Amino acid sequence: MAPKVLISDALSEAAVQIFRDRGIDVTFEPKLGKDKEKLLSMIHEFDGLAIRSATKATEKLIEQATNLKVIGRAGIGVDNVDIPAASKKGIIVMNTPFGNSITTAEHAISLMMAVARQIPEANESTHAGKWEKSKFMGVELTGKTLGVIGAGNIGSIVIDRARGLRMKVVAYDPFLSEERAIEIGVEKLELDELLGRADFITFHVPLTDQTRNILSAEAIAKLKPGVRIINCARGGLVDEEALAEAIKSGHVAGAAFDVFAEEPATNSPLFNLPNVVVTPHLGAATTEAQENVALQVAEQMSDYLLSGAVTNAINMPSITAEESKVMGPWIELSKHLGNFVGQMTDEPIQSINILFDGEVSGMNLKALTASTIAGIMRKRNPDVNMVSAPVIAKDNGIKVSTTKQDQSGVFEGYIKVTVTTAERERSVAGTVFSDGKPRFIQIKGINVDAEVGANMLYTTNEDVPGIIGTLGSTLGDHGVNIANFTLGRSVAKGEAIALLYIDDEVPEAAIKALHGTGRFKQVKTLTFDVA
Numbered sequence: 001m002a003p004k005v006l007i008s009d010a011l012s013e014a015a016v017q018i019f020r021d022r023g024i025d026v027t028f029e030p031k032l033g034k035d036k037e038k039l040l041s042m043i044h045e046f047d048g049l050a051i052r053s054a055t056k057a058t059e060k061l062i063e064q065a066t067n068l069k070v071i072g073r074a075g076i077g078v079d080n081v082d083i084p085a086a087s088k089k090g091i092i093v094m095n096t097p098f099g100n101s102i103t104t105a106e107h108a109i110s111l112m113m114a115v116a117r118q119i120p121e122a123n124e125s126t127h128a129g130k131w132e133k134s135k136f137m138g139v140e141l142t143g144k145t146l147g148v149i150g151a152g153n154i155g156s157i158v159i160d161r162a163r164g165l166r167m168k169v170v171a172y173d174p175f176l177s178e179e180r181a182i183e184i185g186v187e188k189l190e191l192d193e194l195l196g197r198a199d200f201i202t203f204h205v206p207l208t209d210q211t212r213n214i215l216s217a218e219a220i221a222k223l224k225p226g227v228r229i230i231n232c233a234r235g236g237l238v239d240e241e242a243l244a245e246a247i248k249s250g251h252v253a254g255a256a257f258d259v260f261a262e263e264p265a266t267n268s269p270l271f272n273l274p275n276v277v278v279t280p281h282l283g284a285a286t287t288e289a290q291e292n293v294a295l296q297v298a299e300q301m302s303d304y305l306l307s308g309a310v311t312n313a314i315n316m317p318s319i320t321a322e323e324s325k326v327m328g329p330w331i332e333l334s335k336h337l338g339n340f341v342g343q344m345t346d347e348p349i350q351s352i353n354i355l356f357d358g359e360v361s362g363m364n365l366k367a368l369t370a371s372t373i374a375g376i377m378r379k380r381n382p383d384v385n386m387v388s389a390p391v392i393a394k395d396n397g398i399k400v401s402t403t404k405q406d407q408s409g410v411f412e413g414y415i416k417v418t419v420t421t422a423e424r425e426r427s428v429a430g431t432v433f434s435d436g437k438p439r440f441i442q443i444k445g446i447n448v449d450a451e452v453g454a455n456m457l458y459t460t461n462e463d464v465p466g467i468i469g470t471l472g473s474t475l476g477d478h479g480v481n482i483a484n485f486t487l488g489r490s491v492a493k494g495e496a497i498a499l500l501y502i503d504d505e506v507p508e509a510a511i512k513a514l515h516g517t518g519r520f521k522q523v524k525t526l527t528f529d530v531a
Contacts (some may be wrong), residue, residue, distance in 0.1 A: 007027065007076075008029060010055070011074060011294040015294035018295065019297075022302040040064050044066045047068065049065070049068060050298065051071065052082055057086070059085040059350065063085075063089075063093065066402075068089075070301055070305065073258065075096060077148075079324050092313050092316050095297075095437055099249055099292040099293035102287075104154050105155075105284075108154075110255065112202065112230050115256040118136040118140035122136040142167070142395075145168045146198060147170050147172070147189075147200065151203035151396070154204045163185050168481040174347070185316040191219075200229075201215075203230070204232075210379075211237055215238040224244070225250075228255065229243065231257050247276065254275035255277070285523040299320050312388075316393065327367065327439070328436075331371050333430050334417075336375065336452050337416075343527075352393070352400045354417050355416040358408070359412050371386055371416075425450070426444070428442065443488065444457075448501045454528055455504060455525070456525070459524070460496070461495075463495070468487070472516050475510055478510035482500050482501070483503050484501035
């Protein structure tokens with residue numbers, strides 16, 4: 001029986017035809033995504049669901065999707081898909097990460113030009129029969145300094161276009177290496193320095209805990225007077241209330257926003273302010289981009305449903321159907337190892353080395369490497385996946401190398417990940433036990449044996465008596481239950497580490513209390529996406 005796919009949002013006829021040409025039984029109802037109840041009643045019939053942003057693949061919908069195997073999002077953002085719920089049910093979530101990069105970058109440049117020359121207000125005035133030539137005095141872009149926050153795929157395209165406009169470009173990006181900065185022609189700055197130097201600032205980063213309100217009221221106070229702000233990335237990167245006040249005071253000369261903290265945006269603080277250009281999330285809204293992502297998602301979903309091949313998956317590695325049975329646990333391990341060092345590393349990464357020992361050295365190392373890199377980068381870019389991760393690493397000048405070797409120890413195989421920055425080198429190793437579960441076996445060269453949990457606590461200290469008691473009593477005082485406790489040390493009375501598997505998230509008060517004991521050099525909470 002042919003696989004059945006439901007398209008519940010507006011995709012092009014060419015994309016629909018790809019499904020049909022591949023032998024897929026496709027149902028095309030482009031308005032269904034807005035009818036939640038009808039969608040709930042139908043979803044159990046389908047193997048695949050192709051969507052844009054209107055359809056919300058919620059936990060409730062996924063529970064009803066008894067036959068669903070894949071959700072394909074035509075576009076990069078998957079905020080409208082409950083990925084943990086899909087993963088738990090074995091449903092693959094795919095996106096199309098690069099289909100709208102040029103379109104989004106061009107929209108940012110367009111908004112920058114519009115706010116520089118007050119084009120929307122001048123247009124409205126002229127349509128009204130006025131001729132207010134002296135009222136709309138603009139500024140040139142040539143010779144001005146553009147500050148780019150986030151120099152990844154879209155940011156680098158903006159940089160290229162801005163340099164073509166003869167602008168001076170500076171960038172802030174923790175992942176941007178000096179070599180890559182030179183290659184793309186930008187001066188790398190710390191955030192505060194960029195805020196004080198830029199005439200225009202544009203954002204091209206995902207919304208994470210690290211980037212939320214990156215342009216806060218405090219940061220806005222550091223801006224160069226007369227600056228103009230452009231945001232085509234994500235709502236929530238800018239404190240809209242604080243920015244509105246800065247525009248009213250004249251400290252900020254203008255702003256252009258395509259995204260907002262709450263969408264659909266019907267009452268933003270930025271609305272109806274002078275020289276503020278606003279658009280309804282049009283970053284990807286061009287004929288070319290919409291067509292590209294629609295065709296991509298149709299091809300990807302068809303490949304998976306017909307042959308088991310996985311491409312651009314958010315929650316599963318890109319591996320062949322034959323490899324998946326053997327490699328699954330090792331893919332999970334490589335993701336956890338990368339996630340560990342990624343969460344531990346705050347400074348720009350210069351290089352990543354992955355050592356494959358024993359039986360794992362004969363597997364699909366490209367998939368394992370990509371899974372590791374994606375794990376490392378997930379802290380700052382939750383949209384990263386196995387396909388986009390190597391590209392992002394290359395774009396940021398991160399050197400990735402792999403090493404293979406025959407079995408060299410007691411384990412039949414293991415993976416060791418080493419990350420190098422300008423300040424330090426970090427390493428973590430792990431293996432897969434006979435029960436198929438990943439384990440951490442070495443951290444900073446210290447041997448351990450730790451199960452991977454969703455919530456973990458990592459500490460370092462001098463090897464002295466009483467550390468276990470301090471950890472146990474302090475966490476107990478804050479209602480934290482320890483599921484598993486692993487210790488390791490370099491030498492007696494030398495450096496020691498502890499890795500604790502915790503039932504729930506560790507409250508900030510408990511972290512402060514541990515720091516307050518004066519017994520720990522480092523206390524760090526870690527989270528892992530455990531299947």
